[in-house]
Amino acid sequence: MAALSHLVDNLVVTTFELDGPRVRIGRHPDNTIQIDEISVSARHAFIDVEPNAYLEGTTDYYITDNDSTNGTFVNDIRIDGRQRLNHNDVVRIGWNLFRFVDEEENTLEKTAFILEE
Amino acid sequence: MTLIATGLTDIGTRRVSNQDAIAWHTCPDGTRALGIVADGMGGYKGGEIASQVAVNVITQALAPLVNQPPMDDDSRVDAIRNAVRDANEQIQALREEDPVLGNMGTTVVLAWIQGSDALVAHIGDSRCYHLDGTRLTLKTRDDTVVQNMIDDGSIDASEAPRMPFRNVLTQALGSSETAEPTFCRLQMAPGDRLLLCSDGLTEAVPEADWPHLMQPQTPLRQQADALVHISLENQAADNVSVVLILKES
Numbered sequence A: 001m002a003a004l005s006h007l008v009d010n011l012v013v014t015t016f017e018l019d020g021p022r023v024r025i026g027r028h029p030d031n032t033i034q035i036d037e038i039s040v041s042a043r044h045a046f047i048d049v050e051p052n053a054y055l056e057g058t059t060d061y062y063i064t065d066n067d068s069t070n071g072t073f074v075n076d077i078r079i080d081g082r083q084r085l086n087h088n089d090v091v092r093i094g095w096n097l098f099r100f101v102d103e104e105e106n107t108l109e110k111t112a113f114i115l116e117e
Numbered sequence B: 001m002t003l004i005a006t007g008l009t010d011i012g013t014r015r016v017s018n019q020d021a022i023a024w025h026t027c028p029d030g031t032r033a034l035g036i037v038a039d040g041m042g043g044y045k046g047g048e049i050a051s052q053v054a055v056n057v058i059t060q061a062l063a064p065l066v067n068q069p070p071m072d073d074d075s076r077v078d079a080i081r082n083a084v085r086d087a088n089e090q091i092q093a094l095r096e097e098d099p100v101l102g103n104m105g106t107t108v109v110l111a112w113i114q115g116s117d118a119l120v121a122h123i124g125d126s127r128c129y130h131l132d133g134t135r136l137t138l139k140t141r142d143d144t145v146v147q148n149m150i151d152d153g154s155i156d157a158s159e160a161p162r163m164p165f166r167n168v169l170t171q172a173l174g175s176s177e178t179a180e181p182t183f184c185r186l187q188m189a190p191g192d193r194l195l196l197c198s199d200g201l202t203e204a205v206p207e208a209d210w211p212h213l214m215q216p217q218t219p220l221r222q223q224a225d226a227l228v229h230i231s232l233e234n235q236a237a238d239n240v241s242v243v244l245i246l247k248e249s
Helices: A104-110 B044-067 B073-097 B145-151 B157-162 B199-204 B207-213 B220-233
Strands: A003-008 A011-017 A022-026 A045-051 A059-065 A072-074 A082-084 A090-093 A096-101 B003-010 B020-026 B032-041 B108-114 B117-123 B127-132 B135-138 B182-187 B193-197 B240-247
Touching (some): B003 B020, B003 B032, B020 B044, B020 B240, B032 B240, B073 B108, B073 B182, B108 B240, B127 B207, B145 B157, B193 B199, B193 B220, B199 B240
Antiparallel strands (some): A003 A011, A072 A090, B003 B240, B020 B032, B108 B117, B117 B182, B127 B193
16 A cells, blocks of 8 residues: 655654545544644645556555645645656645655566556 | 658667567559567567567568559558467467467557558557658557556646556557557658657657657658667667658658
8 A cells, every 4th residue: 555654854754554545634633644734724635546447456546736725746846636646756735745655666667568358 | 752661770778688670661663661660578588579570470461462553441451450460379379389478569560651641550559650841740549558547637648757557558469369450541741751669769759859850851761860869869778669661752
């Protein structure tokens, strides 16, 4: 399962496993990942966990900004709509940094292969 | 108004083998031409064999037909389907004989031109582009998981290079009992060029740079050289192959 690791001064302070179907991120206590910090909106963003429609056994993680005040960024680019996360992406929620970790991706990275029918 | 063809393949800067295979053929009076590019995969030995078998089987089937008087569209489609099916069967037979080759497969893209009518067929992610002056148009749709996700809106095309499974094909020669190529047709005006290539080129050189590397006044061979040369300068990680066909003005 993929995870979001909360980084402070480039060190991991907390790791949140992304257990779907929807992981909610925000300042309000009813979020799956609560970040009690002023730059984070009450219901800031969410991550949808979905099986890939074409590649059996692969899970896709899509992050969406929920009209937050200070924005959601992936690799320093403010997202506008839904975006798929890739292993090692840096996600910023307001001023809070996270690293998206999906170790399962690595096995797919290395080899070119064909879907067998 | 004759057709001229050329091609070039290079191992690239990081691979230990060249798993691409290419071929081209023009009939004696230059009014008909065939070009083909295949990009093999499945271990360095398997990849080389699969792409070479595909190119050999398909060229041996189609080159004699290219030498004959022009054929109608249906006959050409049938001939291509049969050639692709034979190549698929031969690759599958080799896979069954030798466990080392058990997961080999290959892409294939081919163009068969009669006068100004070009018929293009492909399986996998090797591509055909039409270059009309400086306007470059992709004519094939990749058989890949990533292309499916772009088409259904899951991701934007700009995200494709970062996708972890960008190399996963939904169809390839040798990987299943049936291999059904996708066809497209286009008209070539005098001066137009067709470019067939493996993904080594698309990954190493942005498409926007291609037209100025392929100045129409330079010999076709130099245009192919320029594309491969710049791929190597850009540290092409994969094998790089191009086949160019020009309809002379």
